[in-house]
Amino acid sequence: MRLLAGLLLAALLLCGLACAALALGQRRFLYPGAFGPQNPWTNPPGLATITVATPDGESLHGLWRPPRPGCGVVVSFHGNGSRPEPHAARFAAGPWRAGGWGVLSVAYRGYPGSTGSPSEDGLIRDGLAAVEAARARAPGAPILLHGHSLGAAVAVAVAERVPAIGLYLEAPFDSMTHTVRLHVPLAPIWLLRDTYRSDLRIRGGTAPVLIVQGRDDTVVPAKLARNLAEAAGPRAQIDVVPGDHVSILGIRDREAEALFGSRVGPACPQPADQQG
DSSP states (O other), rough: HHHHHHHHHHHHHHHHHHHHHHHHHHHHHOGGGHHHHHHOOOOTOEEEEEEEEEETSSEEEEEEEEOTOOOOEEEEEEOOOOOOHHHHHHHHHHHHHHOOOEEEEOOTSTOOOOOOOSOHHHHHHHHHHHHHHHHHHHHTTTTEEEEEEHHHHHHHHHHTSSSOOOOOOOEEOOOHHHHHHHOOOTTTTOOOSSOEEEEEEGGOOOOEEEEEETTTOOSSSSSHHHHHHHGGGGGGGEEESSSSSTTTTTHHHHHHHHHHTTTTTTTOOOOOOGGO
């Protein structure tokens, strides 16, 4: 009996320690880019470094390229271990540049170059501030919201609150709750502070949604993206392609630009090779 009681006590102690670790350290797990090495990045050519102020007093590092007159702006949100530079450079080149798009990509609060500490509520505030900054710099420009992984959850949350011509989501999950449960089955989910319920937030929208998901993604398995597409309903198109969590980035940019560019309107001049 004493042995059994000792084992039970040890199990309870381990469970308590696990709960404490999740309660106290979960944001280091969810937002590794805010707590890891702050390696220097080179500013991509053709992009201006700007500061985006949030209503609650934070200052966000951002990269901006204006659109051609009458064209749209991609407001892009990076993943939890990334930074804005790769997305900003990508949306300032290729089919996006040819289509006249501008881009704004910001580093979340607590990430390199930005003040504050990350949280779900905070990142949503950052996303809304980014949209307002894009509107201020390009009045009247249609806004396309893009996000990768965690950034997709931010994009969905922002789209619930402000109008956009569409959502372009790469490797999105339906909820952080589901994602954590898949990776850590025994984790006490009720302790999770930032749940990112994209599956609930995406239900009420009307703008088109394009989801690109890697078939071999082990970080965000394809079934999570399929769940999100199902929650979005018939306005969502999902394309499951060969690749992992990162290798899929940009693989459907040409198709995405054609889809969302058709919603910008005639005020945006088409490239010469698409006219007539």
